[in-house]
Amino acid sequence: MSDPIAQLIFLIIKAVLVPVIIVMMVAFIIFFERKFAGFFQGRWGPTYLGPWGSFQSFGDIAKLLSKEDLIPVRSDKRVFRLAPYIIFVPAFLVMAVLPFGPVGGEPNLFGYRFDYVIANFDAGLVLFLALGAISVYGVVLAGWSSNSNFSLLGGLRAGAQMISYELAMGFSVVGVMLMAGSMSLVDIVDGQAGNFWDWYFIPQVVGGLIFFVATLAELNRTPFDLAEAEQELVAGYLTEYSGMRWGIFMFAEYVNMVVISGIVSTLYFGGWRAPLEALDFIPGPIWLFIKICAFVFLYMWVRWTIFRYRYNQLMSMGWKVLLPLSIANLVVTAIVVSVT
């Protein structure tokens, strides 16, 4: 078997296995979200289905599938049907550029070289930013096509929210690009080789915090879930959705959470690398899994602690605090990198 054919077979295996693993993770993350929501409030969360209530997500899926699929009469039906997938597909596509182990080098599997990344793409970071921007279109279109006041307000807020955080997010990752000298996530992880004090979260602490806050907004989670805002807008852009169409939105949100946790750990916390070189015998995917779980837990912790920011507070924070700070971070990083 020649090397290109082996690489093709590996590619197919990876392209099937990675989404399946992440989907299984998401099923349990939805359960843990509800469980931990209870824990953070001194409650128990779900306890009935399965041991410790752990099959709750499957019960939810069965419930959603059995529900009636309602499409409002005066909605833009084609866009209404399309909108969930505009959010769903980009969330999955970002997985392709996320490295979960060493890439390149010696043959390591049956005499062939197995790269622990689906697509070793030179501009992986730009792809992530672009796909993140596309998923906002799904929210805006869902709000528009529903032909409901609450949905439209939710969609408008999502659009306004995006322009407030997207710039700061873009500028904050440029610092990482400069330090690694590359836009490829594989090279960025290679740039963080060594122990945990070689990771970028120490030199890029400001950029990392800005990026983390911006990802909270990107994920549409509290404190920046203005587009959903149950107390004000019923359910925002989700108001007219029901059954599995609504489920796809929720599912995409959690897939996004896993993927973005992976991106945060790749950019600032060494990706699949062990925190100490002595721990390198544990394979990379396990370290990435641990880091993703840690960040998902952090997202949940933030969600169940902090109140929703007001519309104008998010705007003023995005434009007056995050954007100037990220530009200052970029300037300082550029000077330091060019001097040393």
Next chain:
Amino acid sequence: MGLKDFVKKAAFVDILRGMSVTGTYFVVDKVTFDYPREKLQVYPRFRGAQALLTDPATGDTKCVACMLCATICPSQCISIVGEQTADGRSRPASFDLDLSRCIFCGLCEEVCPEAAIVMTRQYELATFDKSDFQLDKEWLVANAVNAHKELFALPPAPVAGVTPAATTKEER
């Protein structure tokens, strides 16, 4: 915005303090009762559905059909038909209680001279059938298992030479 506020915001002081509160709740014991699997222990004077206690000496209800509870009941939900036994003692032939009208005030328990009718810790009274609320004597006697534990200590054990009736008279 003063310098103090600026430093506070830049260091995420408020957010970290909030996260420490929720983090504490995450690890402490939960306050939730796992209700259908774990029954709530009611307080000792809880007023649940009534029960008629039986006299361990005779095996019959302690009730003497004096009608005091039926008279004092504010919602008039108790209706009793009395009868005379062969030895001249009066007892209720029927003792009906309409639980859908009962307000659980506990006056029937307080007024009863024989301590025959008591409020219990039975609070799981939801039902799909309205007729389940028409309690009869059999139900009330059977409900005595739910009576508060300390009530069972009250009726004195029969002692030789002292009749139970005399003892209760002295207590009054």
